[in-house]
Amino acid sequence: MSCSFCVESIRKAYERTEGVEEVNVSLAHEEIRIQYDSAALSEVELKDTLRDLGYTIRDPDKQTQFEEQQQEVKRATRRVTLAGAAALVTAGLMLFMIFVRGTFESEARWMDLVTLGLALGTMFGPGRYIGVKAYNSLRRRIFNQHVLLEAGAFAGLVGGFLGLFVFPSFPTVHFFAVSVFITTYHILSEYTSLIVRSRSSQAVRGLLDLQPDTARRVRDGTVEEVEISELETDDHVRVNPGERIPVDGIVIAGETTVDESVVTGESVPGDKIPGDEVVGGSINETGTLLVEVTTTGDDAFLNQVARQIEKARTMKPGVVQLADRVLKYFVPSVLAVAAASFLFWVLVPVLWTGGPLGSEPNVKRGAFAALAVLVLGYPCALGMATPLALIRGGGLAANRGILLRSGDAFQIFQDVDTIVLDKTGTMTTGEPAVEAVVALRGDEHSVIRRAASAEVFSEHPLADAIREYANERSIEFSDPETFDSVTGKGVRATVEGEQTLVGKPGWLTEEGVDLMVARGDIDRLQERGETVVCVADDESVIGLVAIGDPVKNDADSTVERMRAAGITPVMSTGDNERTANAVAATVGIDRVMADVLPDDKRAEIRRLQDGGERVAMVGDGINDAPALTQADIGIAVGAGTDIAIESADIILMGDRLGGVMDAYEIAESSYRKTTQNLLAAFSFNGIGVTAATTGLVHPVFAMIAMILSVSAVLVNSFAGQLLRGESPNTAFAVDSGTAAADVDDSASTGCETKPDAADANTSAEPDTQNT
Structure with missing residues (x-):
């Protein structure tokens, strides 16, 4: 799929199909999600509908999809190379005519035939796929850029043939040359779009890589290493300290702390004892565990998140590109003007006898006028308008540590009225601190x-925070004489000859320490969302250490900038309500969603979208990935996980939250540049089409208009940056080096049918498939 017209035609086709209950089409990922009544409709019929529309079905296997994307880029590179070579040869022939022969017209049949061969070779060789797109669009009564391009290219062919066989005075070589240049330029513009457009299909692949490939299964006292796929429910697996937990399950032996940020995004690890649940992909930090497997396969947490991302991609609201909105009216207008021009020169002389146009139908002039209108009607700069604005905006953003990966961000961000922010690692630093x-x-x-x-010998993250605090303030501390760690509760040590307890308030109470004098302070600190660590000796409490996740320095100012721009900030976190409310109050956020799981975040964003709101999501964790994908604009903090980065449209390369509003301002500016670029492109064409109706415009002027319109777009996009000494290519350097988004891995933006067809992937939801 290449444009909004593709999305609408596919949606309409399925909406008219009996048995289809819901259809969601994703242009960015070239995916369709269909919910249907399996009693009334079969998968084969659903696929046949796509094939009838002129598409083939890509293999949904994520492993082969990656290789297919690489092949698409290689095919696009071959097309550009072949078409570019043909355009260079054609340009050489024209220069030979003008500067050696001293004429605009060909004087040798061999030149006519060579340019004819180049035109046919370009249009039906590397440009054949454009003709297929145009045919399928016309068959569905859709007028898009492919229809307009083919109209101009075939007009060049027809003009050349008329010069060869009917009207010797027609500029044969120039008409054929127009066919070559128009086709080549469109191939180049799609190739440019291909290499700058973001791709997120690697998100699921990166997510599943978090799960270990093997696990230590314990059976009849014997430990064996087996593939994850071999595990079954009720199997027992052993997990050593520092390892990722391979499966979802229940702890049946051992005590430890587990980093569960994969689920909640919360930075402080949770304590686990027998009977507690653990999630595959989370990290076992301290003790050895024996875990009983409770879920496998598609029911496992990471696989559920993967499906949620796929679902969010296809249910994400579509965006009608500005260029598509213009083309909806521009293409039929050009075709109508071409027909009207021909009829004018043929019929007016007959109907207006004795008029200034003569009394005989001027078929030659009418044909020249119609062909010139079609040739000049193709806006060569159209395909470059959005990509060049993306490159410009990407360069500006990169200078501020922001990576803009989506052209849609330019068009959507200015309409965003709600920004949903994750807490841990986004609003806060993501690291426990005193x-x-x-x-x-x-x-x-x-x-x-x-x-x-x-706490010297403790490996707990809270102990790290206390030691770090002491080091920052040059407070000297020594090794304890004795040390005993009580998992999930605290430590018991002898410090300078005195018994010392450091741990949770509840544990100290169990140990007989009277906390009555500290109760007010404990409650106050906990209300602020902080974790309280008590320090006591055998007799009483000595002091309290409050450990939390500090709010970023620019969080409150960023929220103020959002409100000033008319945007409503919302916090969404997997952390508890008390902590969430405390952080929200600190930065000035009124709407808070706490204790939410990954799919809850996605569902809430979907609810906001269904209510008519344009939503941006800012996050950094795996639990944010479905919401980042579902949001109109996904913004990932670059210090976060790969899956969050790959699911986003915009990436903040550091941890500065103010980059969100910087990106908003750059996106607004880039959208204005896109609008200006399109206006410049269509202005040249509008003037050219008007002049072409006279039947006096030479095809050379079509090439001049092409050069001028492209030059105008380039100047408008980059003149300001070049005058300031900025590099417009910064975006590419950042993209390839930071976002794991190598150009050769980019997904295709074209409507080209895929070489292989494969069965659709059926999700766990009844009667729902991803194709």
Whole structure:
């Protein structure tokens, strides 16, 4: 699929098919999601509908899809090379005519035949796929850029043939040359779109790579390493410290802390004891676990998230490109003017006898006028308008540490009225840090020294935060004489000859420590969403250490910029409601969604979209990926996970949240440039078409108009940057090096049918398939 017209024609075809309940079409990913009544309709019939529309079906196997994308880029490169060679030879012949022979017209039949061969070779060789697109569009009564291109290219052929066999005064070589140049330029513009357009099909592949390939299965006392696919429900697997948990399951032996940011995005690991659930892909940090498998295959958490991403991609609201909206009216207008021009010169002299046009039908002039209108009607700069604006905007954004990966972002971002922000790693730094110290005996210095000494041998992230705090403030601490870690509760140590307990308030109460004097401070700190660590000796509590996830320095100012732009900020997090509300209050956000799982985030964004809101999502974790994909604009924090980055349209290369509004402003500017580019492109064509109706415009002027319109678009896109000494190509350097988005891996933007057809992939939802 290449444009909004493809989306609409496919949607309409399925909506008119009895048995289809819902259809969602994704132009960006060339995917269709169909919900249908299997009693009334079969998968074969659904596929036949696509084939009847002129498409083939890509193999949904994600492994082969990656290779197919690489092949598409190679085919596009071959097309550009062949068409470019033909255009260079044609240009050489024309220069030979003008500067050597001193004439605009050919004086040798061999030149006519050579340019004819080049025109036919270009149109039906590398440009054949354009003709297929144009035919399928016309068959469905859709007028798009492919129809307009083929009208101009065939007009060149017809004009050349008329010069060869009917009207010797026709500029034969120039008409044939127009066919070559128009086709070549369109191939070049689609190739440019191909290499700058974002692709996210690697997202699911990157996600599934998080799950280990093998697991240690324990059966009858024997440990064996097996493939994940071999595991069955109720199997037991052993997970050592530092390893990813391979499957979803229940802990049946062992105690540990687990980094579950894969599920919740929360930076502070959770404690796990026998009976607790664990999720595949999360990281076992401290102790050895024996886990009983509870879900496998499609029911596993990571596979569910993968399906949610696929579902979100096809249910994402479509965007009608500005160029498509213009073409909807421009193409029929050009075709109508061409027909009217021919009829004018043929009929008016007959109907207006004695008029200034003579009394005989002027078929030759009418044909020349109609052909010139069709030739000049193709806006050569049209295909470059959006990609060049993307390159320009990408260069500006890259200078601010932002990667714009989607042309749609230019058109949508300016209409966004709601921005949903993840908390951990997005609004906050994503790393536990000491937020406050309360000294109940002695001073803060002594409390931290005592706590850091007790935690020297602990591997818990909260212990790391305490030691880091002490080091930053040059507070010296020493190794404890004795040390005992109580998993999930705290540590017991001897520091400078004194018994010391550092841990959760509940555990210290179990150990007989009276926390009555600290209760008010504990409640106050916990209300702020912070984790409270108590420091005590055998008799009483010495002090409290509050550990939290600090809010980023620019979070509150970014929220203010959103409100100033008329955008409503919303926080969505897998963290608990108390912590979420505390962070939201700090930065000035009123709407909060807490305790939400990945699909809940996606569903909430879908609900907002169904209510007519344009939504951007900002996140950094795996749990944000479905929501990033579902949102009109997905914005990933570059310090986050690969899956979040690959699911997004915009990437903030650092952790500065203010980049969100910087990207908004750049997108607005780039959209204005796209509008100006299209206006420039169509202005030259509008003037040219008007002049062509006289029947006096030489085909050379079509080439001049092509050069002028492209030059205008280039100047408008990059003149300001070049004058300021900025590089317009910065976006490519950032894209290939940071977003794991190598140009050769980019997905095709064209409507080209795929070489292989394959069966559709059936999802876990009843009667729903992704094709």
